[in-house]
Amino acid sequence: MKIITVSREFGSGGREVGKRLADALGFKYYDKEIITEIAKQTNLHEEYINKTLENGLGFHFSFGTTLAGFSAVDQNAIDIMVAQRKIIKELAEKGDCVIVGRTSNVILKDYHPLNVFVYADMDSKVARCKARAKEEEKLTDKQYRKAIKKIDKGRAKYYSLLSSGKWGDKKEYDMLVNTTGMVIKDMIPALKEYAEAWFKTYEK
Amino acid sequence: MKIITVSREFGSGGREVGKRLADALGFKYYDKEIITEIAKQTNLHEEYINKTLENGLGFHFSFGTTLAGFSAVDQNAIDIMVAQRKIIKELAEKGDCVIVGRTSNVILKDYHPLNVFVYADMDSKVARCKARAKEEEKLTDKQYRKAIKKIDKGRAKYYSLLSSGKWGDKKEYDMLVNTTGMVIKDMIPALKEYAEAWFKTYEK
Numbered sequence: 001m002k003i004i005t006v007s008r009e010f011g012s013g014g015r016e017v018g019k020r021l022a023d024a025l026g027f028k029y030y031d032k033e034i035i036t037e038i039a040k041q042t043n044l045h046e047e048y049i050n051k052t053l054e055n056g057l058g059f060h061f062s063f064g065t066t067l068a069g070f071s072a073v074d075q076n077a078i079d080i081m082v083a084q085r086k087i088i089k090e091l092a093e094k095g096d097c098v099i100v101g102r103t104s105n106v107i108l109k110d111y112h113p114l115n116v117f118v119y120a121d122m123d124s125k126v127a128r129c130k131a132r133a134k135e136e137e138k139l140t141d142k143q144y145r146k147a148i149k150k151i152d153k154g155r156a157k158y159y160s161l162l163s164s165g166k167w168g169d170k171k172e173y174d175m176l177v178n179t180t181g182m183v184i185k186d187m188i189p190a191l192k193e194y195a196e197a198w199f200k201t202y203e204k
Numbered sequence: 205m206k207i208i209t210v211s212r213e214f215g216s217g218g219r220e221v222g223k224r225l226a227d228a229l230g231f232k233y234y235d236k237e238i239i240t241e242i243a244k245q246t247n248l249h250e251e252y253i254n255k256t257l258e259n260g261l262g263f264h265f266s267f268g269t270t271l272a273g274f275s276a277v278d279q280n281a282i283d284i285m286v287a288q289r290k291i292i293k294e295l296a297e298k299g300d301c302v303i304v305g306r307t308s309n310v311i312l313k314d315y316h317p318l319n320v321f322v323y324a325d326m327d328s329k330v331a332r333c334k335a336r337a338k339e340e341e342k343l344t345d346k347q348y349r350k351a352i353k354k355i356d357k358g359r360a361k362y363y364s365l366l367s368s369g370k371w372g373d374k375k376e377y378d379m380l381v382n383t384t385g386m387v388i389k390d391m392i393p394a395l396k397e398y399a400e401a402w403f404k405t406y407e408k
Contacts, residue, residue: 117374119374121375168374170321170323170372170374170380170382171325173380173382174381174382174384175379175380175381175382176374176377176379176380177378177379178374178377178378178379180378181405181406182401182402182405183405186401186404186405187398187401189397189401190394190395190397190398190400190401191394191398193393193394193397194391194394194395194398196394197386197390197391197393197394198386200390201385201386201387201390202385
């Protein structure tokens with residue numbers, strides 16, 4: 001089973017890296033499909049699931065509640081986490097794939113995936129967010145910076161629920177690429193070749 | 205001018221990455237040549253220079269001395285730093301090259317080099333050190349771990365003298381590769397391709 005996980009800072013183009021890399025390798029690509037599947041299994045709305053995961057479940061766990069004291073909302077967050085873990089494993093079992101985000105590097109540890117982390121400097125992330133936003137949805141640079149920091153803080157928090165490692169710390173990944181100033185399309189042949197070398201090594 | 209800097213954790217195989225990458229690209233490769241050149245320009249012994257740089261100049265700067273209070277030893281450390289900076293720039297001016305270590309990513313910032321960081325987990329670094337040591341020079345695992353930590357601490361310290369960034373922090377580099385379990389030779393075609401994509405982007 002050849003699995004690549006792509007973790008990324010918000011706005012760094014990690015999703016594009018994942019999608020293009022999957023296409024180049026002929027691998028399945030999973031991202032939002034996971035949310036859709038969680039929604040099916042938990043009967044919760046996709047948007048609610050997204051928000052819960054984006055907040056790093058912070059809201060639900062921030063009051064030092066014990067298991068016994070969990071409210072209905074907390075229980076939803078746990079259901080989401082449990083469903084997500086199960087679904088990611090099911091998808092991995094289906095065959096070669098690229099999975100973006102969702103702490104899949106932690107969840108799929110036993111499958112020995114190639115774990116990639118994509119990042120960029122703040123200006124470049126703001127520019128990327130801006131470029132892909134619809135005209136009427138554009139924010140100010142300051143607002144983008146704030147939003148990017150908030151989302152990544154949530155990701156880091158969520159990560160620390162599942163791992164003793166630190167989100168974005170190089171120790172957690174096999175390769176980290178800085179997309180600042182890069183054209184992602186042009187990076188793909190090299191990343192594909194790296195992935196092939198990686199799988200070759202681990203198949204030996 | 206196409207310049208690649210390779211920074212690395214001790215024992216991660218960064219030097220091999222740098223050498224092989226230079227060969228694959230047809231670039232010059234600089235590593236110990238820099239020490240030899242510093243020795244020439246400062247009239248200091250190569251071994252002394254190496255030790256001074258490896259210790260992150262820690263010994264010389266650890267007493268909170270002011271410029272006026274520098275001893276002869278301190279002055280040597282400064283001479284070494286100044287000479288190193290000058291030599292690295294001179295080498296870069298000569299044409300396409302790979303430079304390993306020596307905070308060259310900081311020193312050559314204006315040349316917009318591709319900055320690579322090579323790392324690995326501790327077991328893998330110990331194994332690599334062991335494999336390359338002569339039979340009579342082999343240490344225990346514990347001794348290797350201690351030596352590796354000490355050398356990298358020196359590198360981090362030296363880095364912080366020249367940069368406000370942190371040695372090994374992904375923000376300081378364009379690509380980080382974890383050599384744990386990898387055969388370095390097999391990684392080179394992908395790294396070469398990545399470098400070519402990088403230079404293509406920045407030449408536009």
